[in-house]
Amino acid sequence: MINVIEGVWPGESQMLDEAMRLRHRVFVEEKGWHALRRDDSRDVDQFDTPATIHHVAVVDGDVAGYQRFNATTGPHILADVHAELCDGLSPRGTNIWEWSRYCVARKYKRDGVFCDVASTLLVAALEWGEPLGIRHFVLEFHPIWITRFLELGFDVKPLGLPKNYDGEPTIAVRLGYGENTYQRMLELRGIGSPVLNANREAIRHLA
Amino acid sequence: MEQFAFAYSIIECIDRAGTLTAVLNEVARAARHFGLDHFIVAGVPAPGKHLEPYVLMHSWPKGWYERYNGRDYLHVDPVIKKLRTTTAPVVWTEAPYDPSSDKNGHAVMTEAREFSLNNGLSVPIYTLSGDQAAVSFGGAHFELSTPDQKALYLIAIYAHNKARGLRAMAKPGNSPKLSPRETEILQWVAAGLTSADIADRLHIGYTTVETHIINACRKLDSTSRTQAVAEAMRAHIIP
Numbered sequence: 001m002i003n004v005i006e007g008v009w010p011g012e013s014q015m016l017d018e019a020m021r022l023r024h025r026v027f028v029e030e031k032g033w034h035a036l037r038r039d040d041s042r043d044v045d046q047f048d049t050p051a052t053i054h055h056v057a058v059v060d061g062d063v064a065g066y067q068r069f070n071a072t073t074g075p076h077i078l079a080d081v082h083a084e085l086c087d088g089l090s091p092r093g094t095n096i097w098e099w100s101r102y103c104v105a106r107k108y109k110r111d112g113v114f115c116d117v118a119s120t121l122l123v124a125a126l127e128w129g130e131p132l133g134i135r136h137f138v139l140e141f142h143p144i145w146i147t148r149f150l151e152l153g154f155d156v157k158p159l160g161l162p163k164n165y166d167g168e169p170t171i172a173v174r175l176g177y178g179e180n181t182y183q184r185m186l187e188l189r190g191i192g193s194p195v196l197n198a199n200r201e202a203i204r205h206l207a
Numbered sequence: 208m209e210q211f212a213f214a215y216s217i218i219e220c221i222d223r224a225g226t227l228t229a230v231l232n233e234v235a236r237a238a239r240h241f242g243l244d245h246f247i248v249a250g251v252p253a254p255g256k257h258l259e260p261y262v263l264m265h266s267w268p269k270g271w272y273e274r275y276n277g278r279d280y281l282h283v284d285p286v287i288k289k290l291r292t293t294t295a296p297v298v299w300t301e302a303p304y305d306p307s308s309d310k311n312g313h314a315v316m317t318e319a320r321e322f323s324l325n326n327g328l329s330v331p332i333y334t335l336s337g338d339q340a341a342v343s344f345g346g347a348h349f350e351l352s353t354p355d356q357k358a359l360y361l362i363a364i365y366a367h368n369k370a371r372g373l374r375a376m377a378k379p380g381n382s383p384k385l386s387p388r389e390t391e392i393l394q395w396v397a398a399g400l401t402s403a404d405i406a407d408r409l410h411i412g413y414t415t416v417e418t419h420i421i422n423a424c425r426k427l428d429s430t431s432r433t434q435a436v437a438e439a440m441r442a443h444i445i446p
Contacts, residue, residue, distance in 0.1 A: 087211040110414045113335050143364060144294050144333055150368045151335040153430075158218070161211045161357040169295055171361075180430075187431040190402035190417055 002124040003197045005054040010044045018063040019056045020044055026103040032166070043101070047076060053097075055124050057117050059108060065117040067102040067125065069137075076100075078138050078159075078172055085172035087160040091138055096174070099125060099137040113148060119189040122152070126182045127196050137175045142168060149173075153181035213240065214358035218365045227373050231264050234366045238266075241355050243346035245324065247272075248363075248370050251290065251331075251339040254282050261340075263370040271322035275315075283311035286329050290341055296330045296360050299345070323347040328356055330363035334371075336421050342367050375428050385444055389423040392416055394445050397436045 005016050023043035027033045036043050047070050057065030070076040076098040078090045108117045125137065138159070149156050155176035162169040185191075217237050224230045238246050245268060250261035258281040265272065274280070281287055285304035289297050304312040319325075327345025334340065342363035351359070385393065395405045402420065406413040420432055427442070429435040439445045 087208045087215075110412060113333075113337060115414060142294060143360065144331075146361075146364045147332050147368055148335045150365075158211075158215065158361055161208065161214070161354060162360065169357075169360075184430055187433070190413075190420070190432075 001058055001197050002120060002195050003056045003058060004128065005056060006052070007050050009050060010042070010048050015056055015058075015063065016054055017042065019054060019066045020048075022063050022066055022105055023101055023103060026105070027101070030106065046080075047100070049075075053128070055121060055128070057104075057121055057124075059117065062107070063105065064108040065104040065121050067099060067121050069097045069099055069125075069129075072096045072098055072138060076138075078140065082140060082170075082172065085140060085160050085163055085170065090159065090172070091136070091174055093136075095133050096136040096138060097129065097134050099139045099175075102139075114189065116191075119185070119191060120195050123182070123185055123189065123191055124195045126177055126185070127194055130177075130182070135176065138172060139175065140170050140172045143171045146171070146173065149175060153177070153184040208354065210354040210358040213237075214361045217362050221362075221365050221369050224369060224373075227264055227370060230366055230369050230373065231266070234264070234362070235266060237359065237362045237366075238344050238346075241344070241351055241359060242348055243327065243344045243351075245327075245346060246342065246344045248342045248367050249340065251281070251287065251341050257281075263340075263367070263374050268322040268324070271319065271324065274318070280315045283309075284315045285309065285312040286343075287341070288312075290329055290331045291339065293331060294333070296328050296356060296363075298349075298356070299327045299329065300349075319345070325349065328359055330360050330367075332364060332367050336418055336425070340367055340371070375425060385423055385426055385439070386419075389419045389426070390439075390444060392419045393423050393432075393436060393439050396420065396432050397440070397445055 003015060005013055008016060010016065010020060020042035024038065024041050027043055028037045038044070051071065051074055053069040055067045056063055072079065072092040073094055077100055078085065078098055079092070083090055102121060104115060104117045109115050114122065143162050146156050157174045159172040159174055162171040217233050220233045221230055224233060234246055234248070238244065245266050247265035247267050248263045249258060252258065252261050257276065257279065259276045285302040286297055286299050289302040306313040324345040325347050326349035327343055328351065329341050329343040332340040332342065344359055392405055395408065400408070402416045403413055406416045424430065424432065424435045427435045427438040429438050
């Protein structure tokens with residue numbers, strides 16, 4: 001089950017706070033992205049604002065996975081922090097959103113490339129984005145993921161050559177998807193739709 | 208950045224390619240552009256298996272291709288050993304091995320030079336089902352800058368994916384071979400069980416079930432489990 005949290009600042013949502021602790025465990029402790037380290041053990045950055053869409057995967061009451069989306073028409077990583085990953089200008093548009101901080105808690109990882117939580121997060125991205133007319137996502141990841149997203153039926157356009165950060169290659173891509181992508185993912189991953197928690201009012205911050 | 212523009216144009220051509228020959232031509236064009244003469248796109252099988260059934264396409268020197276396969280050099284090749292443990296491309300002369308203790312490895316590296324494969328770049332690929340593949344470029348002269356290598360890295364990824372997809376579609380008419388486990392799981396899918404049900408019934412992991420279904424889909428040229436069931440019935444693999 002994926003909960004969508006939007007319209008809140010960090011600190012205004014208990015569930016989001018737990019997700020930010022997960023982000024810190026995964027990105028700082030497991031992956032060693034020490035630039036993100038914070039004394040309060042939460043990963044929060046300037047791209048966590050009320051305009052951010054957060055997806056929190058919950059399994060048996062545990063925060064098991066997470067991802068977030070920011071509009072490319074506003075501040076986002078690819079334009080404001082890692083513009084060097086793009087050959088030319090980074091893509092911007094109302095139907096292009098940046099997808100970032102995709103992660104799964106170690107406890108829920110399984111053998112194989114995409115565990116249940118990981119697969120569910122992928123499906124959630126499309127389930128959320130498609131009705132809103134979001135046609136493309138921009139992401140930064142290790143080039144090893146290009147093959148896998150192509151196999152899942154996504155269109156994957158590189159935005160620049162990979163660059164090395166701390167010895168690991170990172171590439172920026174623009175993902176495109178269609179109805180067949182979503183169907184293919186449901187079939188291959190065996191997930192019954194829908195994955196998004198339909199009850200959003202309870203966690204939406206009303207301005 | 209001209210290397211990116213070049214890589215992007217090759218990738219677009221690969222995307223439009225409708226045949227393995229067309230993909231091969233694009234990869235050859237890329238190799239030539241960077242001054243390399245030969246390339247190979249292949250799955251990397253587990254130790255003990257022969258390479259040849261896993262080769263998707265190649266322009267390897269004939270004598271070397273025969274010797275490499277005939278002597279199963281895949282499993283003593285220091286470049287492949289390195290490739291199995293990394294997610295980044297490997298320049299051949301940087302693949303670590305000890306010439307004095309690793310005689311077989313040394314043989315592979317030196318004999319390659321007889322066929323003008325003095326140096327090259329090998330790109331590791333990891334698929335959704337967890338299989339490994341590699342795309343290697345080699346030649347008599349290797350003068351690739353870092354951006355050149357990155358461009359080849361990208362081209363390799365797209366070339367492999369396209370070749371794999373086309374090869375799956377172009378299989379000859381003999382019936383595809385599913386493993387016993389894949390067959391068993393597909394029968395349960397045909398009976399209407401979900402992957403979770405099958406996992407419970409067979410006392411194996413859910414993701415293991417999923418992986419078997421993915422592999423069965425691929426072997427049956429199917430993009431859905433429903434289609435895979437239909438194809439399997441058509442091929443008399445399941446009743």
